[in-house]
Amino acid sequence: MSSSRATLFAVPLAAGLVFAMAAPAAAAPRDAHPGTSLTCRGHGVDPDALVRHRAEIVIQAPLRTVWRLQTDVERWPSWQAPVESVRRLDGGAFRTGSAFRWTTPVPPNPATPATSLEITSTVEQLDRDSCIRWTGPAVGEGLHIDGVHVWNFSRTKDGVRVTTEETHTGPQVDANVPMATELLRQGLETWLRDLKATAEALAHDDRPC
Numbered sequence: 001m002s003s004s005r006a007t008l009f010a011v012p013l014a015a016g017l018v019f020a021m022a023a024p025a026a027a028a029p030r031d032a033h034p035g036t037s038l039t040c041r042g043h044g045v046d047p048d049a050l051v052r053h054r055a056e057i058v059i060q061a062p063l064r065t066v067w068r069l070q071t072d073v074e075r076w077p078s079w080q081a082p083v084e085s086v087r088r089l090d091g092g093a094f095r096t097g098s099a100f101r102w103t104t105p106v107p108p109n110p111a112t113p114a115t116s117l118e119i120t121s122t123v124e125q126l127d128r129d130s131c132i133r134w135t136g137p138a139v140g141e142g143l144h145i146d147g148v149h150v151w152n153f154s155r156t157k158d159g160v161r162v163t164t165e166e167t168h169t170g171p172q173v174d175a176n177v178p179m180a181t182e183l184l185r186q187g188l189e190t191w192l193r194d195l196k197a198t199a200e201a202l203a204h205d206d207r208p209c
Helices: 011-020 063-071 073-078 175-204
Strands: 049-059 087-090 099-106 115-125 131-140 142-155 159-169
Touching: 049 175, 063 142, 063 159, 063 175, 073 099, 115 142, 115 159, 159 175
Parallel strands: none
Antiparallel strands: 049 159, 087 099, 099 115, 115 131, 131 142, 142 159
16 A cells, blocks of 8 residues: 555554455445545546545644654654554655655454554655655555555644545455445544644643643
């Protein structure tokens, strides 16, 4: 998947995908292809992917706090329970060309044994405090998913609006598009809620007494 969760994945997503392997193929939901996709520097998600979801949330915290949490990838496990580990594959500032490898568990199920999903993400486009787009594969025993993940950040009167869109392709997800789409939805919305809770807690702690 995308070089993509904490999406690419959340644990519910990774666990559900393995069940999709044994399920019959199903048609994509009617809203699988929104009219306009998110972009970063003119590049968006996979236009041909059947599995896609977009979600957004407003966070009452400074943009610098939200951006720092999202781009300090090696600290993801401290605020995202589904992320077991993250390792930067490059050094220095988080930028275009940065790459990181992270893992999330997949519990045992009737289709596959327990495994760990390893995701290698590469930042293809980045505009500081505005957008990120990363891509890459997610690989586990019996699983291979390619993902593209776009994030947009914009200031509002209430704080920061974070909008994200992700697409998945691969035989496991394409075998049951509605299920894979629902699991992607759960993963992205969990990520946004965790980001909001962590950023708002940090913003509260930083307020003067």
